[in-house]
Amino acid sequence: MAQSDTVDRILDAAEELFAERGFSETSLRMITGKAGVNLAAVNYHFGSKKSLIQAVFARFLTPFCIALEAAFDRLEAEAAPEPPDLESVLRVLTSTLVEMPRQHDRSIAIYMRLQGLAYTQSQGHLRRFLEAEYSHTFDRFMRLLKNATPELSAVERYWRNQFMLGATAFTLSSSDALTEILWNKLGVETPNEEIVDHLVPFLAAGMQAHTVAHGNRGNSDSGA
Amino acid sequence: MAQSDTVDRILDAAEELFAERGFSETSLRMITGKAGVNLAAVNYHFGSKKSLIQAVFARFLTPFCIALEAAFDRLEAEAAPEPPDLESVLRVLTSTLVEMPRQHDRSIAIYMRLQGLAYTQSQGHLRRFLEAEYSHTFDRFMRLLKNATPELSAVERYWRNQFMLGATAFTLSSSDALTEILWNKLGVETPNEEIVDHLVPFLAAGMQAHTVAHGNRGNSDSGA
């Protein structure tokens, strides 16, 4: 095999195993076994298991963020002087996500599940790495979201953001299984692109739900 | 110490450590260390680590499901011949959750995070245990949900259910981290009881979002 075919084979295997089993539950021996390379290759090429985890994220997150930023550029240009509305921001995000991983002939579910694990599993180094590397794109998305929902307080928007993220990551991460269950139950097939068509209105409606007044500490500013 | 003080001490320590670190990342030595008991006590009293995990869930899920069923009884009685509406179903669920763990002088965050981990971490035995033990209550909740959203097609309800589940499980499973981030960013502290107050309107609005007509295969029956 070519010089650094090994690197890609390790990344491919790790990507798949991490997604389906989590980080701690996936050993280097499983990865190297699946990849058909020597055990020591991981530490030789990546230095440590932690660095391998980060490399897996970097390989799909870097091109995704580039594509997303470009899509945001187009969106803001189209919307002219007005800031883009909520539903188009969401739709740009999700459609960029859906389009992306075809490059590598991989189900989108894998990347969504990885993204979910990054939040869920307590890997401090990963959170720090993602924060340091991709906070720019994330902040830009948050800014677009903020301009699209000026009526929300900062706190409310923060939580609703998390709800959106959860609904998206959770559903898409198991989209294959969910689609199969639905097929068995109702005889209806739902391609991934169509799940997004169900998802976006749900998210948009949730984001724009009327705020209920509850025991606030008097700190419910509705601005920056 | 009394006869089976040890059992409770182990459960207390395990509960807390599992919630903040996950299952695989928490060793029996951490648990017994924190509990101040001997390492072998876990295998003596519970048989295995898997059984301990299940025991931790059983200790809070069993009384919770009993309380929830009672609350559902009251709700259905109050609503008279009509089925209870969506928001009250959701609110009964969440408020029962919030009220419950005070009995044991414990932050609700721990139980929320445990519940999230049950979905997130790939512990096959746990999922099977919860399915076998608590599916009755879960099914009843699903039935209430169905009667509260008769306008939705079966397909649409299926997906929106997943979105709700995702938003809830995902957010609650990392509520501590998210609360901390929010504190660093905006200087606002959000007790877990209040997260639920943000969550319910979001979910209700999402469930009741207007359906958009998209490429349907002509099979959008709105019945059972």
Next chain:
DNA sequence: AATTGTTTGAAACATACGTTTGAGACGGAA
């Protein structure tokens, strides 16, 4: 062909894990 730097290979490393063992301590019943 000789030499260099890079990559692989099998084996061992030290450590941590869940679990088991067997001896001893405790407390109530005879």
Next chain:
DNA sequence: TTCCGTCTCAAACGTATGTTTCAAACAATT
């Protein structure tokens, strides 16, 4: 007291983990 079942304790078990080692194979340059 003697007995017996319950429980605790320190120690060890076997296994699996991430990582390191060092010799061999390889590729490219001189």
